[in-house]
Amino acid sequence: xxxxxxxxxxxxxxxxxxxxxxxxxxxxxxxxxxxxxxxxxxxxxxxxxxxxxxxxxxxxxxxxxxxxxxxxxxxxxxxxxxxxxxxxxxxxxxxxxxxxxxxxxxxxxxxxxxxxxxxxxxxxxxxxxxxxxxxxxxxxxxxxxxxxxxxxxxxxxxxxxxxxxxxxxxxxxxxxxxxxxxxxxxxxxxxxxxxxxxxxxxxxxxxxxxxxxxxxxxxxxxxxxxxxxxxxxxxxxxxxx
Numbered sequence: 001x002x003x004x005x006x007x008x009x010x011x012x013x014x015x016x017x018x019x020x021x022x023x024x025x026x027x028x029x030x031x032x033x034x035x036x037x038x039x040x041x042x043x044x045x046x047x048x049x050x051x052x053x054x055x056x057x058x059x060x061x062x063x064x065x066x067x068x069x070x071x072x073x074x075x076x077x078x079x080x081x082x083x084x085x086x087x088x089x090x091x092x093x094x095x096x097x098x099x100x101x102x103x104x105x106x107x108x109x110x111x112x113x114x115x116x117x118x119x120x121x122x123x124x125x126x127x128x129x130x131x132x133x134x135x136x137x138x139x140x141x142x143x144x145x146x147x148x149x150x151x152x153x154x155x156x157x158x159x160x161x162x163x164x165x166x167x168x169x170x171x172x173x174x175x176x177x178x179x180x181x182x183x184x185x186x187x188x189x190x191x192x193x194x195x196x197x198x199x200x201x202x203x204x205x206x207x208x209x210x211x212x213x214x215x216x217x218x219x220x221x222x223x224x225x226x227x228x229x230x231x232x233x234x235x236x237x238x239x240x241x
Contacts, residue, residue, distance in 0.1 A: 002059065002216040002219060003017070003020075003035050004216070005217055005220055006036060006216075011220060017035045017036065018052070018053045020043070021045070021049060023044060023060065024044045026042075026044055029042055046070075046071035055079070055224075055227045056071075056075075056078070057080045057082070058079065058081045058083060059083065059219075062083055062084070062087060062144075063087055063090065065081060065090070066090055069081070070093075073100050077101060078102040078223070078229065079094075079102070080222060081104065081106070082106050082107075082108075085144065085149060094233065098234075102226050102229040102234060104226050104234045104235070104236070105235075106236050107148070107149035108149070108150040108215065109215045109216075109218035110215050110217075111214075111217075111240075113150060114236055114237070116154070116194070117153070117154055119205050120157065120205055123196055123203060123205065124158055130199060131196040131198040133158060133163060133194065133197075134194070134195040134197065135158075135178055135179065135192070135193075136180075136181050136195065137190070137193075138183040138184070138185070139182075139190055147167055147181070150190070151180055151182065151192060152165070152180070158194075162176065163177065164177055164178065165178045189209040190207075190208070192206065193205065222240070225239045226239060
């Protein structure tokens with residue numbers, strides 16, 4: 001989807017794809033991918049990418065992007081990582097790389113999810129402690145992590161309002177906790193709902209991703225903003241507020 005978005009004439013007029021990299025040993029390595037009228041060779045070594053890249057986008061898998069990140073740092077290129085479930089060692093490495101170049105780790109790059117996060121924080125402030133808060137997410141049956149990185153990020157945003165997350169509830173809910181639950185099935189792209197459950201009414205805020213193109217469009221916008229930043233370790237709110 002990212003390649004498709006970058007091939008859009010309205011996007012390719014301002015952004016150019018410098019190279020494409022896959023994991024080592026990927027069967028498509030060496031093949032040709034056409035992006036915005038340009039044929040690019042798919043490589044499996046990030047050091048084979050051009051030296052003049054401005055920003056790198058990593059949508060690989062947890063535990064496999066460190067070499068790419070370091071290759072971007074050596075090029076003084078900004079780095080956007082859209083991978084969830086990153087091991088602690090990878091996060092530590094990315095923070096170190098952020099001392100040399102701007103780094104953004106985003107659990108979800110859909111702009112609608114950022115809007116959901118802000119709306120939820122506003123609702124929490126307005127509704128107060130009389131409303132219980134639950135975060136629910138649903139994804140396709142192939143997703144490896146649960147709850148999703150986006151659900152955890154939304155919960156962390158709400159923790160800043162005085163709540164605490166409880167992904168593994170056992171028994172009756174406690175005061176001030178955010179319950180987090182997940183469902184897996186079919187080919188659901190992604191649904192995130194935040195419930196505010198009061199004694200007399202309830203409020204539901206939902207984001208539904210109908211296509212992975214939503215993530216790609218947001219990633220391109222964020223990459224452009226990240227490129228203009230000084231070295232540092234950033235969150236989405238730092239770019240879009």
